[in-house]
Amino acid sequence: MTTSSDHGTEGSRLDAALDLSAAVRAVLVATSATEADSARLVEATTLARRIEGLLASDLRPLDTVPSIDDLEHGIRYFNPVSGAANPMALPLVFETEGDGILARATFDRRFEGPPGHLHGGIIALVFDEILGQANMTGGGWGMTAYLNSTYRRALPLDVELVLHARVTEIDGRKTTVTGWISTAAEPETRFAEASALFVEPRPEKKAGYFSTLTDSEGRPVEARLGRPDRATAG
Template identity: 40%
Template sequence: MTSDAGGQPYDADLMAAVTELGTALRELVDASVLTTVPADELRAAAADARAVTARLAAAQRPTTQLPVLDDPLVFRRVYNPVSGVGSALAPPVRIRRVEGGVVGEALLGPAYEGPPGYVHGGISSLLMDQLLGSAAIAAGLWGMTVRLELDYRRPVPLSTPLTLRAQVTEAAGRKCVVTGTVATAAAPDRTLVEARGVFVMPRQELHADYFGAITDASGRHRPPGRPTDATALADRA
């Protein structure tokens, strides 16, 4: 068994297997959008994919039950669509704490294409929402997104190492304001996308309404006290 600092122990072998499957699925997605094989090969691949789907569907958790590897208290979310190691949707973004905020690193392949050769603008929005929320958590805050504004200064290139940064700029009561940027790793001071988000902690009565049906992995009714989409943040720069 392995444990994050302050978190619940988890099965390291299961985590490795989930990560391996997530990596394989991301490779499959990339291959599927680049392939030029003929129609009969596509149909055969579709049949193989359905067979794998049937194997994975043989045992499933309800959507209100947290995955066994998740621990929201230390922000470990293995199927998060931005940073989850087990998600076929996630690049994934690697997020770490730095002085004053957080930094994310990612490389977005052809599955994330909008304009030819560049990242879809909606993907930039998805990534920045995640990173801004992670910055709030790193500052000891949390909340749900109530406003997200982006300025697209330049297109974000595909298949290029990216650096994402975010930091809390205002905090009062249940509300905090977080700003961030996207740039290439090769030119981190040349901003491609700039973002500003407002996050608000739900009132207690709404917290119960939003998350009251959530259970832990064993099925016990134990909604997390601080639910979040952000995943584990490394404490080292």
């Protein structure tokens, strides 16, 4: 990836946003683990506030999707789990696996719960993301109605994890998805499991959620969200 100071095109702006995110992500990882002395912490704080000042004057409105997003292909670059432009994200990268999908991830100390291990709330967040992605990969779309997670063993940090998900049932607007997490070293051991129900909102409810949402050029985006052929079924 190349960094460009020319933000005249969306391509160059996307590259710049991804580079910024990677740099800030590295800072967040270091911040979560550093034992630097107070003088270096004060210096780092000053630098961080300067960076905020460079960016805070151009924040997008909440009712506008990011200009670099690709809604037609379901790419949300600032997604907190899989968004490559979000410094809090790993980010996850999905690949197909038979009738489902998988993702490989190594969680760092930003996500620590019990010392040396992954926070349970982060596990639930990641399940919501990968199960939802499996729904979309299978041709569906919806919002989470419920998510049930079962934690069988503590998941270690700095170890490659493998996350699996697949659609198990489709009933009109409703899709049930299941998934589990193992380690690359112990692929047959399920450290955590989950099931979720995703429901595509009926047209009137969907309009209530998204009718005022626009892209960076002021165009409505509601029609680009979801699967209209399934929204009225079930």
